[in-house]
Amino acid sequence: MTTDPELRAPLPAERRAHLLAALDRDGVVRVADVSRALGVTPVTVRRDITQLEQEGRLVRVHGGAVPAEASAARDGGVPVPPPTSQAIGVLVPSLDYYWPGVVRGMEAEARERGLRVVLRGSSYAATDERPALERLAGADGVSGLILAPRTDGARGGEIAQWLRACGLPHVLVEREATLPQHREALESVVSDHALGALMAVHHLADLGHRRVGLVLSRESPTSRKIAAGWSAACAELGLSSQEHFERLAPDRRTPEFPGVVTEVVDTAVASGTTALLVHSDPEASAVVQEAMDRGLSVPGDLSVLSYDDEVAGLFSPALTAVQPPRAAVGRAAVDLLVKRLADPGRPVHRTAISPRLVVRESTGPVRPVTSGGR
Incomplete structure (x- = not known):
């Protein structure tokens, strides 16, 4: 019998570990974000923050907490410039999953530079982002733009041309585009997602896995780069096309999603696939749950490695994951924009920041095949 992780309230130690991990990753935590991620009340989160502050692990601020050393630096170290009327306009496709960590990095860097952030959310389904960009570009005090537009097909070229014509310095974040x-390339900061996928497959291969499957989020622009890294790793390690498979999972909120998860596990079992790289955490969790509901052992029968590490560590078993450098990407985007504002003639910079692999409980060595099967 398995326990649905969504029905089990996290223990105090788990909550506080999550708080500290998020703080270490993003440089700031917000009560609302932690409450939503853990499924607990804001009062519970504030109580945990109070306890950790008493232990000297963090410092409370309005709506959340910051690291103790960051607070000390503001109080007695290098002074943070006061905010000015100059602002950075930011447009991202989501204000819930993945992007809050990037935005928090932008806000932290902008605050240290004495800048304001004017934040707007778009949508992955947006057919034309120019109206939102035009409103953002015209907002009071906005002197530059940081954005994550759709860059596929003709829309990508149209957005690139609009940015060139708008006259404002701009930096793409987690996107790349050319005129x-x-x-000609546009300035950009991205996580090296292809490298992250390559690292993931090499980790699984080091554990003895020779049949490694890939499950991607159909709607995510990140999927293409993850697939490229996975393919490169399979070629590098000599994994043939008969030894791996690829599935594109639909949006997890659609009725088709459970059937795709079932198909993924069916195919893994039938093909002898012993490991999966899954983008992103909710999809990976669903695959693990389906496998365990069938009586399969994770990682004994099937190792699962998630890509994103938003909530991977909260699942049981805790998921090994590739962690993109969200906060660092946000900080680097602001840094590039500030440098562009100071020197409009500088060469175009395209920055790629490496992710890291966080090894947890969901990956392990290949279980030896016996005469009775797997």
Whole structure:
């Protein structure tokens, strides 16, 4: 019998570990974010923050907490410039999953530079982001833009041309694009997702896995880069096309999603696949739950490695995951924009920041095959 992790309230130690991990990763935690991620009340989160502050692990601020050393630096170390009327306009496709960590990095860097952030949310389904960008560009005090637009197909070229014509310095975040005519690149900061996928497959291969499957989020622009890294690793390690499979999972909120999860596990079992790289955490959790509901052992029968590490550590078993450098990407985007504002003629910079692999409980050595099967 398995226990649905969504029905089990996290223990105090787990909550506080989550708080400290988020603080270490993002440089700030917000009560509302932690409450939503853990499924507990804001009062419970504030109580945990109070306890950790008493232990000297963090410092409470309005709506959340910051590291103790960051607070000390503000109080007695290098002074943080006061905010000015100058602002950075930020447009991201989501204000819940993945992007809050990037935005918090932007806010922290902007605050240290004495800048304001004017934040707007778009949508992955947006057919034309230009109206939102035009409103943002016209907002009071906005002197530059940081954005994550859709860059696929003709829309990508249209957005690139609009950015060139708008006259404001701009930096793409977790996106890359070029101008259609001469393929001039736009300034950008990205996580090296292809490298993250390559690291993941090498980790699984080091554990003895030779049949490694890939499950991608159909709607995510990140999927293409993860697939490239996975393919490169399979070629590098000599994994043939008969030894791996690829599935594109639909949006997990659609009725088709459970059937795809069932198909993924069916195919893994039938093909002898012993490990899966899954983007992202909710999809990986669903695959693990389906496998365990069938009586399979994770990682004994099937190792699962998640890509994103938003909530991977909260699942049981805790999921091994690739962790993109969200906060660092946000900080680097602001840094690039500030440098562009100071020197409009500087060469275009395209920055790729490496993710890291966090090994937990959901990956392990291949279980030896016996005469009775797996």
